[in-house]
Amino acid sequence: MEPVDLSYSGSFAAGFPHEFFNWLRQNEPVWWHQPTEHTPNGIGFWVVSRHADVVAIFKDAETYSSELGGTQIYDGKGMGYQLNQTDDPKHRRLRALVNKGFTPRTIGRLEDDLRARAKRILDEVPSGETFNFVPAVARELPLQAICAVLGVPQEDRAELGDIVDLAIGAGGGATMSPQHLKRLSAYADALVERKRHHPADDILSIIVHAQLDDGSPQLSNMELRAFFNLLFPAGAETTRSAIAGGMLALIENPGELGRLRGNPDLMKTAGEEIVRWTSPSVYKRRTTTRDVELRGRAIRQGQKVTVWEMSANRDEEVFTDPFRFDIARDPNFHVGFGLGAHFCLGANLARLELKVMFEELLGRFARFEVTGPLAWTNNNRLLGLTHLPLKAFPK
Numbered sequence: 001m002e003p004v005d006l007s008y009s010g011s012f013a014a015g016f017p018h019e020f021f022n023w024l025r026q027n028e029p030v031w032w033h034q035p036t037e038h039t040p041n042g043i044g045f046w047v048v049s050r051h052a053d054v055v056a057i058f059k060d061a062e063t064y065s066s067e068l069g070g071t072q073i074y075d076g077k078g079m080g081y082q083l084n085q086t087d088d089p090k091h092r093r094l095r096a097l098v099n100k101g102f103t104p105r106t107i108g109r110l111e112d113d114l115r116a117r118a119k120r121i122l123d124e125v126p127s128g129e130t131f132n133f134v135p136a137v138a139r140e141l142p143l144q145a146i147c148a149v150l151g152v153p154q155e156d157r158a159e160l161g162d163i164v165d166l167a168i169g170a171g172g173g174a175t176m177s178p179q180h181l182k183r184l185s186a187y188a189d190a191l192v193e194r195k196r197h198h199p200a201d202d203i204l205s206i207i208v209h210a211q212l213d214d215g216s217p218q219l220s221n222m223e224l225r226a227f228f229n230l231l232f233p234a235g236a237e238t239t240r241s242a243i244a245g246g247m248l249a250l251i252e253n254p255g256e257l258g259r260l261r262g263n264p265d266l267m268k269t270a271g272e273e274i275v276r277w278t279s280p281s282v283y284k285r286r287t288t289t290r291d292v293e294l295r296g297r298a299i300r301q302g303q304k305v306t307v308w309e310m311s312a313n314r315d316e317e318v319f320t321d322p323f324r325f326d327i328a329r330d331p332n333f334h335v336g337f338g339l340g341a342h343f344c345l346g347a348n349l350a351r352l353e354l355k356v357m358f359e360e361l362l363g364r365f366a367r368f369e370v371t372g373p374l375a376w377t378n379n380n381r382l383l384g385l386t387h388l389p390l391k392a393f394p395k
């Protein structure tokens with residue numbers, strides 16, 4: 001099998017290279033990726049593709065650090081202070097503080113608001129005419145949800161959304177470009193300052209003012225800015241890809257779409273299956289803190305180890321018929337939200353968004369039709385559709 005350059009965004013331009021990963025899982029489950037002209041700093045990295053190994057690595061943060069090099073093939077920019085790029089004890093403190101804003105109760109309270117938003121978004125969908133589902137629908141709800149969480153004023157939403165899109169596109173797909181990150185940061189600083197002096201009824205206000213019983217310091221301005229910058233790529237891009245990819249999967253599997261229409265109770269398992277199927281957050285990187293052996297391969301201290309959730313979520317040892325989209329799949333031990341200490345902070349919000357959006361879509365439209373070619377983000381990290389031309393026919 002000809003190796004695919006996994007450090008090259010272009011390798012993902014037509015979607016995830018499943019064939020190569022099917023081969024890796026069977027033949028080289030812990031594979032050494034030689035550096036190519038695209039690999040950051042010319043340093044090779046390990047590629048872990050099996051579910052059991054991905055789970056083991058996620059659960060062993062002491063050996064597989066998120067702080068030493070961040071979570072991408074590129075070294076991170078927030079190492080040591082951005083939530084996802086810290087290890088204990090730093091991670092424990094940061095996570096405990098932001099958790100105060102992300103309780104099931106605070107997220108549950110958003111349901112009515114999100115449903116009203118979803119309805120307004122769908123009001124704009126032209127009936128029976130081709131439109132691009134991604135910007136019109138899939139992008140909108142997650143963006144509005146993050147803005148609601150952060151208490152971003154309504155009138156700033158579009159501008160912020162554009163900055164985030166540009167930031168992700170302009171960074172060559174893998175990192176945010178510095179000038180866009182700067183604009184996002186300036187916005188974050190001003191917003192945090194406002195919430196510090198005028199707390200409102202939003203999750204960011206709770207987080208800005210959060211305190212722990214152990215007396216550890218509140219979040220600093222720098223930590224809050226890093227958190228703000230993390231939420232857009234972590235929460236908006238991922239959920240957008242899940243909604244768009246979920247819509248496509250339902251259209252391509254009319255039997256499953258019909259089953260969901262007939263059994264609204266299946267929405268919960270359907271949401272999990274959509275996350276497994278789309279795996280919008282494709283891979284993670286860790287850096288070893290010691291020499292370690294994995295499936296007989298010797299990994300040296302300080303090496304990069306990448307784990308591929310999308311591949312783990314197609315592992316035939318864990319999922320029956322993994323390439324079948326099954327809205328009632330149960331159990332469904334997917335790792336689409338990660339696992340262990342860094343398990344997705346926004347998982348409950350993402351699940352709520354998926355539920356609300358698909359309930360509203362199925363409630364309103366009788367039929368959907370893909371009308372043109374698809375296009376994908378040119379990105380190996382946040383993989384999703386950018387073009388999903390559709391016709392939607394109201395009931």
Ligand code: HEM
Binds near residue numbers: 084234338346
């Ligand atoms: C379908 C949508 C989503 C997917 C597939 C997803 C996936 C993930 C994954 C795989 C991780 C683990 C990162 C790691 O181990 O390094 C993660 C962490 C995280 N996610 Fe999500 N996510 C989604 C939605 C959201 C939303 C809506 C938010 C915010 C509102 C969010 C915020 C975060 C944050 C802050 C972390 C870092 C947690 C930590 O390091 O402790 N995510 N997400």
